[in-house]
Amino acid sequence: MARFNVATIKALQKNLPKEGNIYNPVDVLGDAKAERFQFALEKVLQDDNVDIVIVLLCPTAVTEPEETAKAIVKLNKKYTQKAIFAAYMGGKKIEKGSEILSEGGVPCFTFPEPIVSCIKGMVTYSQAREGKLPMETLAFGPNCLSLDIPIINSIPLGIIFWTSTP
Secondary structure: OOOOOHHHHHHHHHOOOOEEEOOOOOOOOOOOOOHHHHHHHOOOOOOOOOOEEEEEEEEOOOOOOOHHHHHHHHHHHOOOOEEEEEEEOOHHHHHHHHHHHOOOOOOOOOOOEEEEHHHHHHHHHHHHHHHOHHHOOOOOOOOOOOOOHHHHHHHOOOOOEOOOOO
């Protein structure tokens, strides 16, 4: 997992609740509204040590899945050299948010495990393209998407897991 630079840590520390986690994995807490998600995600995306972000969202009484999804899509369009994945866990309660993400080009899953499998496939593919692995080693499972993400050609393992706990 990525180690954030000092500027990222200071910005998160200044603006996130003290009960949250400012290190990787970032925890914006269960009372986070879309604005807090957007702030934290943008700070993490600005960090040179981060290449891929996994956003986890679980519904709570105050969660704004649709507004948060719109913020994620907006940042996905702004930071095109970084890959953003989302796991929207909560079924019908967050279904509209999941649709916004998918329609906005952000791969959205119901659990994080398939995302990790997909990222593993992307890294393996990148290594095979660079000649570090034989192409025959490529074996993509049913949970992996075909993605057109520029970072796929040079993926270091800078992944953050970002959680919101109910």
